[in-house]
Amino acid sequence: MCLKQKCPEKRFFSYMTSKNSEMSGSSPFKMRLVHLDLKGAPPKVCYLSEIFPLFRALGANGVLIEYEDMFPYEGHLRLLRAKHAYSPSEIKEILHLATLNELEVIPLVQTFGHMEVYYLGEGETSRQWLQQEPNSKAELCLSHMEAVASHVRARYPTTTPLMWDDMLRDIPEDQLSGSRVPQLVEPVLWDYGADLDLHGKALLVEKYRKSGFSWLWAASAFKGATGVNQSLTPIEHHLRNHLQWLQVAGSVPADTLRGIILTGWQRYDHFSVLCELLPVGIPSLAVCLQVLLHGDFAENVKARVENFLGISSLEEMSFRSEGAGSFPGSNILALVTQVSLHLCSSVDALLERDRYVTGWFSPYHRRRKLIHPVMIEHIQPQALSLLARWSALAGELEAALQRVFYPDTVEEWLEENVHPSLRRLQALLQDLGEAARPRQDSGQDS
Structure with a gap:
């Protein structure tokens, strides 16, 4: 579950009137969030200070930070801290860097989705509850979502929870509309593939709208979605993914999708190996953000990306020698x-x-x-x-x-x-x- 703090009207207006006006005018996605998955290969704060300006220059206006064990938990949660967890002062520095670069920060906190959700209904208490008519796994799922989201909204009234839509997809429309979930959360429709089912996505958007969800989000991927031990990012795959999300956005009512989250997974789960490191995925991120801004990947857009990255060509051969590119971490790539x-x-x-x-x-x-x-x-x-x-x-x-x-x-x-x-x-x-x-x-x- 992501927790999106509502922006003051003045702050939102500053996005709309910034000197980079193209960032808000030409893209169907008004919010473009870069996902930082810190459960593997978390970067040092000094590196974030170098890439946040690049994120902004490329067209991002927010970051979705999956802190995981890098957050400096205190009290009985202190045992969750990683050995090299950020200090409280480093967290403040990250937030300050985001503010300097006009990047809205949305924390991603794993609640239901990554807590053994595949085994929903298999506990003894749940089995007994499911034996009673008309209880179902869908109702069990919705009741838990409602409880978590209600707690968040009660404690933090200015915060809107976002929720990955895995568990919502197969729940019938009447059950969704009959719950309070559509009034509590905004679903994030995610698909990282290069061949999206465009018609299916449009139908899913229509279903969510009819169920009572006022706002929806999309989630694409710029890295970390093509192989559990992938070391190099296949830019073509992610380019196609974003071009197709643009088609989805064009096939649904205007302003239905509040924004898009460009995910950059660093591990498939806590027990898997590392996939592409963040510096390795920067060229793919640059391509994807610029495509979202301009609507295609024409030659002039490709030239802009190459200029941002300080490379002569986006072809794979250009990364085979030391010093290819001038973006932060290009030597690692x-x-x-x-x-x-x-x-x-x-x-x-x-x-x-x-x-x-x-x-x-x-x-x-x-x-x-x-x-x-x-x-x-x-x-x-x-x-x-x-x-x-x-x-x-x-x-x-x-x-x-x-x-x-x-x-x-x-x-x-x-x-x-x-x-x-x-x-x-x-x-x-x-x-x-x-x-x-x-x-x-x-x-x-x-």
Whole structure:
């Protein structure tokens, strides 16, 4: 559930009359929120100070912050804090940075959706309740939503809860309209795919409107939605996702959709690996925000994106060398791209396809430490050169990551994506060294 504080009229008016007037006039989505998923690879505040101005320049006017365990909880909730959780002063600094860049902050607080909702109705108390007519899982779900939203509205009257619409989609219209939920929350219709069911989305919007929801939101994705261990962001996928959301917005009554949330998931859940790091997803975010502003991705829009990012071309090749781009974190993108595209493949080429390794130092030979001395000269220099090259790049990447992320993030990303390949090279060289040593005669003199 997201908690959206209502803006004072004067604050909203400042968006409409800012010097970047195109940001509010040409887009069907008046609010464009960039989602920061902090349950994985949370950036340091110094990095946020660099990218918030970029968010604003690209067309965002809000950030949806999923604090998770990075929030400095106190009291009995203190145990939820991550090791490197933001301090209270850092939270204030983040909010201050958002204000300076005219970005409205909406906190995303996991309540119902991520608390075992798939098992709704399986508890003993719930089962007993469901056995009574006319109770149903839909009614159970709505009653809980109503209780949570009512509590929030009672405690914070100027706050409007937003709610991801997963659990609302299959609830019949009459049940929705018969509850108080439409008067308490604003649904967020999310779809991160490249091929949206446009007609189905229009029907869903119509259903929600008839059920009594006054305002709706859309949720797209600029990263973190195409693979649980994805390391590079497929810009084309996310471009298509946003172009189709624009089609949805054009097919429903004007002003039905209050805004759009550009999600940037960092993990699929708390137990999964990291997907694309935030700096890696910045070019995709730039494309998506500019498309939402201008309505298409014509050549002039593409040129604007390239100008914002300080790159010569959005093609993938432009990210393969160090220093490609001038946006904050562009060096991380360049280094991650090299690792993702070439590290494993170069090690595989040596260990699995090199004729000297596969022919004269196979797993059979390596286990028995057997090798012809001449073959060491063919294998060892290649392995040493490859290890030196990738070790140097890994050190460079580690330093770049440390400037943006906390130590646990740096350790996790390198352990998942770099160290396994380096260890394979080190193991090969160790086996070569052992095979090259003179063998001691284990026999005894007669």
